Amino acid sequence: GPDRALCHYPREHYQHWAREFPAQADLFVAPAFGENLSTEGLTEENVFIGDIFRWGDALIQVTQPRSPCFKLNFHFGISDMATQMQNAAKTGWLYRVVLAGQVSADAPLKLVSRLSDVSVHDACAIAWHMPFDDEQYQRLLAAAGLSTSWTRTMQKRRLSGKIENNSRRLWGNQAG
Secondary structure, X not given: OHHHOEEEOOOXXXXXXXXXXXXXXXXXXXXXXXXXXXXXXXXXXXXXXXXXXXXXXXXXXXXXXXXXXXXXHHHHOOOOHHHHHHHHOOOOEEEEEEEOOOOOOXXXXXXXXXXXXXXXXXXXXXXXXXXXXXXXXXXXXOOOOOOHHHHHHHHHHHHXXXXXXXXXXXXXXXXX
């Protein structure tokens, strides 16, 4: 959907995965994670939900961390790759297109606006690594630019008092 128009994966992470899984090291080259963008210098720690970047003539906005899924397990031949990616918070992130325009691989990404204090890393921690924490869900919900699906998930958690089961996303139909 529109909140997931582009996927960005930090190039630095490829070195991490190649060290973790030397037998599959030759697989860890862009765009092995299915990303549209791969750069150096931008990571989950220094990119924030709602950040707007100029890329060529286009404006794109960070909407959420990528939610790794079981397809990565098959792609890399690593049974728990999606879970490891999520646990390491090396997920990359997704963008919506705010203003369409001409782009190219040579055009740099330039931050033009920062709208929240919630990094992509923080969003991963809030969603996947913390026990139920209503205050942190409210913090994430207050991040301007958060995707509709993540907004719904955090609101549902607040209403139910429960964290949903992610095993189907991480493992497919097999038990995790």
